[in-house]
Amino acid sequence: MTSKQEFIEKLRNSRLRPTKQRINICEVLFNRYKTFHFTINDLFNLIKDKTGEKVSLATVYNTVHAFHKKGYLKEIPINSNQTYFDTNVTDHHHFFDVKEEKLIDLKNEDVGPIEIQKSIPGKKIKSVEVLVKLED
Amino acid sequence: MTSKQEFIEKLRNSRLRPTKQRINICEVLFNRYKTFHFTINDLFNLIKDKTGEKVSLATVYNTVHAFHKKGYLKEIPINSNQTYFDTNVTDHHHFFDVKEEKLIDLKNEDVGPIEIQKSIPGKKIKSVEVLVKLED
DNA sequence: TTCGTTGTTTATAATTATTCTAAAGAAGAT
DNA sequence: ATCTTCTTTAGAATAATTATAAACAACGAA
Ligand SMILES: [Mn+2]
Ligand SMILES: [Mn+2]
Ligand SMILES: [Zn+2]
Ligand SMILES: [Zn+2]
Numbered sequence A, B: 001m002t003s004k005q006e007f008i009e010k011l012r013n014s015r016l017r018p019t020k021q022r023i024n025i026c027e028v029l030f031n032r033y034k035t036f037h038f039t040i041n042d043l044f045n046l047i048k049d050k051t052g053e054k055v056s057l058a059t060v061y062n063t064v065h066a067f068h069k070k071g072y073l074k075e076i077p078i079n080s081n082q083t084y085f086d087t088n089v090t091d092h093h094h095f096f097d098v099k100e101e102k103l104i105d106l107k108n109e110d111v112g113p114i115e116i117q118k119s120i121p122g123k124k125i126k127s128v129e130v131l132v133k134l135e136d
Numbered sequence C: 001t002t003c004g005t006t007g008t009t010t011a012t013a014a015t016t017a018t019t020c021t022a023a024a025g026a027a028g029a030t
Numbered sequence D: 001a002t003c004t005t006c007t008t009t010a011g012a013a014t015a016a017t018t019a020t021a022a023a024c025a026a027c028g029a030a
Helices: A004-013 A020-030 A040-051 A057-070 B004-013 B020-030 B040-051 B057-070
Strands: A037-039 A074-076 A084-086 A093-097 A102-106 A124-135 B037-039 B074-076 B084-086 B093-097 B102-106 B124-135
Touching (some): A037 A040, A040 A057, B040 B057
Antiparallel strands (some): A037 A084, B074 B084
């Protein structure tokens, strides 16, 4: 996903109007080779840096939540003062470098298949996530 | 762990003075048959309910952090507005019922062994936690 | 293209979990 | 008892996130 046209289509397909702000956010989030792990604040700053245009913090929050809801972003469960998101929405797991406060992808094959043997009546499994904390 | 004397010893062993407040908190946290998953606010309210004595919120925070540092409590990585803690400090994993906002223990045998095949130079693994989100 | 509608952005305020501060109090040692 | 050190506490400060509501932009129909 690389061109502005594609972002516009992507937004249209989700019934999100393709505004200048959302397209800029798409550029920062999705115009990359590698997966991107970020906090709202990371993103907020990168938008200014990479596009030269400022988007209000409220819009960054709104858009990230909209993309999350549409399945374009994944929320990574860690305890931090800030919430982390991930552009890689496939099933995968993470290292979290506690000192650097950085997430690193783990491929499924790096972890192996996880079979949950217990079940709770009336509930079904929504996601299975492994978090591996790293220290020096 | 059941008697007040034991809590006093436990606190002394950790070089934490056995104050009335800390002992009350121990009663609520550790005088139970089953593991206990809680937020600071849960605990704050339970102390009043179960002991009849009020402990200030700041002390609840201080004590939970002290116990966490001493290894008497485990912090559970989930994305929530509040931080969850666990009196079960053994290696184990969790279900998180997203609707009820409740944690449920998973025994290691319910998940199976997890072998991380990837390593990061200069870093070592501190913990491996599986979080299974549940929906209706 | 214009117009009315609906969705979006924004600055700013509100909320809320958590941490900090500093003074009063309690525990421990001598 | 006295001194020191640790602890508790109310309240203030911090900081991430969410809510508000007015200005603005995209859309679709005329
Ligand atoms: Mn979200
Ligand atoms: Mn802690
Ligand atoms: Zn990832
Ligand atoms: Zn547990």
